[in-house]
Amino acid sequence: MSDPSFALNDDQQQIQQWVHDFARDVIRPAAQEWDEREEFPWPVVQEAAKIGLYGWDFMAQAMMGDPTGLTMPVALEEMFWGDAGIGLSIMGSALAAAGIAASGTSDQVMEWVPQCYGDADDVKLGAFCSSEPDAGSDVAAMRTRAVYDEATDEWVLNGTKTWITNGGIADIHVVVAVVDPELGSKGHASFVVPPGIKGLSQGQKFQKHGIRASHTAEVILEDVRIPGACLLGGKEKLDERLARVREGKPGNSQAAMQTFEATRPAVGAQAIGIARAAYEYSLDYAKERVQFGRPIIQNQSIAFMLADMATEIDAARMLVWRAAWLGKQRQFKHAEGSMAKLKAGRVAVWTTERAMQILGGYGYVTDYPVERFHRDAKIYDIFEGTEQIQQLVIARAISGLRIE
Numbered sequence: 001m002s003d004p005s006f007a008l009n010d011d012q013q014q015i016q017q018w019v020h021d022f023a024r025d026v027i028r029p030a031a032q033e034w035d036e037r038e039e040f041p042w043p044v045v046q047e048a049a050k051i052g053l054y055g056w057d058f059m060a061q062a063m064m065g066d067p068t069g070l071t072m073p074v075a076l077e078e079m080f081w082g083d084a085g086i087g088l089s090i091m092g093s094a095l096a097a098a099g100i101a102a103s104g105t106s107d108q109v110m111e112w113v114p115q116c117y118g119d120a121d122d123v124k125l126g127a128f129c130s131s132e133p134d135a136g137s138d139v140a141a142m143r144t145r146a147v148y149d150e151a152t153d154e155w156v157l158n159g160t161k162t163w164i165t166n167g168g169i170a171d172i173h174v175v176v177a178v179v180d181p182e183l184g185s186k187g188h189a190s191f192v193v194p195p196g197i198k199g200l201s202q203g204q205k206f207q208k209h210g211i212r213a214s215h216t217a218e219v220i221l222e223d224v225r226i227p228g229a230c231l232l233g234g235k236e237k238l239d240e241r242l243a244r245v246r247e248g249k250p251g252n253s254q255a256a257m258q259t260f261e262a263t264r265p266a267v268g269a270q271a272i273g274i275a276r277a278a279y280e281y282s283l284d285y286a287k288e289r290v291q292f293g294r295p296i297i298q299n300q301s302i303a304f305m306l307a308d309m310a311t312e313i314d315a316a317r318m319l320v321w322r323a324a325w326l327g328k329q330r331q332f333k334h335a336e337g338s339m340a341k342l343k344a345g346r347v348a349v350w351t352t353e354r355a356m357q358i359l360g361g362y363g364y365v366t367d368y369p370v371e372r373f374h375r376d377a378k379i380y381d382i383f384e385g386t387e388q389i390q391q392l393v394i395a396r397a398i399s400g401l402r403i404e
Contacts, residue, residue: 004068004325006318012071015062019075022053023082031083034213035372040169041086041213042123048090049120053079056114059094063101069328073269073320080273084376085213087270092165092214093117096126098263099174103190103232112192116172127170129161129219140185144221146177148235153228155191157221160203163383167217168202171195175221179238186245190232199224210375263384264337265324268344271380272317275348278355278373279309286358302358309351316340316347335390335397342390345380352377 008016026047034041048054062072080087093116100112116126135141144159157177161167173193180187193200203218228235283306286297296302323340326332352374356363363370381387395403 019078027082069324076269077273088214093126095128124171127166157224161219264341268320271344271348275351282355282358348377
């Protein structure tokens, strides 16, 4: 496949409609309730599992079985058009699955990824644990340690992770930890902490500005002992990589960055879903709201805002689709994944703010969904690489220089 056409095939169009219908019929009616409760929306996730939307089979089809890379962003846009908090609850396990797929052997992927989801009768969750209280954007500042106990062939993990989606309530935790502090970010590795292991606990559960249905918490690791087989990629591969780095040879990208690079177009698609929801709601409102004897959309100030919103959403979607395609072909050249995530996050925040403006006072109250869209959008300027980190990544890519 040499060039993308961005024309969705029949299967992709069917998936798009399938997810849209679920978002319209199941997610949207539940969105306000779970936003207000600030609890994990188990009933909605279980409904998603029943139809196959939450599960490894769908993720494998969308992520690995699609040569275009477009199925996942298409599905995510529809899901997050429904609601971002519930969407993240459905998709949160995918980050853990991506972490396993990025670093694990084929046997580890087959063993652990399905356990991030369970099945329709017994839903399970996964969590990817990278950020720490003093190591967010600065992954080289990570302090969580993994020490190998050769006598028992176990790894012992100690540290605190924060801002973790599904943290503490997940069945499978994928933990990025330092195995060689002297090597900085190249001395990291990823580990699977299976369910029921002693020493892993939930710390503070965060009360958030937006995406409130998504569970976000600290994960505390106190002498967590896991089998040697839980090191993703295996010890032989880790030892070889660390030896190359110590000799000054290039090593692979460190563990957390491998996962983030793979997921940035998907995160951008989530932001576009929120933006589109706000745009469509404010467009309908502007057609119906009458002031001074005519619908407010007949005022250029409103109509032009909506025209800009539609244009920006389409532009961001094209960047996301291009990045998804390039990522699938392993053809990133100028940080296109970061470009897509940067643009989509900005568009989501700006569009939801404009939507609030169009609704006026109604945009500021919880009776209407627009204020929730705005609260949900802001996280896309922050998580999985802040706006400024994306700019840094792009600047380094286009210049070839170490910009600080």
